[in-house]
Amino acid sequence: MTSPVPYTRAEIKGLGTQLPARGIFCPACGLYIPEFADITPEERTELKQASLFETIKTLRTRTGCRLTWAKIWAQHKDGPHPLVTPDTVPCRFCGVPLHPEAGQCLLCRMDWHDPQHLKQLGPSFTDQILSAAPGATICLPSHTSWILALHFAEMHGRQNELTIEFITRDTD
Ligand SMILES: [Zn+2]
Ligand SMILES: [Zn+2]
Structure with a gap:
């Protein structure tokens, strides 16, 4: 490296x-x-x-x-923070790390608050990442969903083919 x-x-x-x-x-x-x-x-x-x-x-x-x-x-004296930790569980639908008590996934947009009635909350970003043509740009609505999208793209070997962005807000 x-x-x-x-x-x-x-x-x-x-x-x-x-x-x-x-x-x-x-x-x-x-x-x-x-x-x-x-x-x-x-x-x-x-x-x-x-x-x-x-x-x-x-x-x-x-x-x-x-x-x-x-x-x-x-905040990174010991290097980068791992995204997957003993405190996360993989989303049962798309596999990104989530809080164990999460009732929905910001990336595949599945909602399982009521396990008998699964809901799809909106267009799935995981589908977009998997089906986008090389060179495409995918926009995420939040920092959290953007981080998950980067991770998901890497899981599926698409991180170098796609540009993954999120809508920035000035913090300074
Ligand atoms: Zn960090
Ligand atoms: Zn998911």
Whole structure:
């Protein structure tokens, strides 16, 4: 695995409110974990031991990054969060990881709150992902459904054929 190109202070400044677009991808958060050119490997090791607050403070001073970027880094000191954990169960209809008590799936849009009367809540995004022509763009209505869509595309080997997006709202 090649390591991602670190961000320099000047580059970070130029990016304004944009989120990092390079780094290791966290499939659970749907975010890239940025690397910083101004942080030495020694500092990195030290930061791993520091509190969340200290880490964020140090990163902001040393790199000039925004709070959002420092938070993303600080929340991923041990690397990306796994999407499939012992606390998730696969959707019985499409297989994406869900909360064990979920009564519906945001991706295949099945609803099983009443197990006797299964409902389809709307067009299934899983069908779209499976049937879309290579090069197609699929839009998801929320961050959560987008993360599930990325995961589903990967499960079915379509992640490089399709562009999967969600409608963004500015958070900064
Ligand atoms: Zn994460
Ligand atoms: Zn599902």
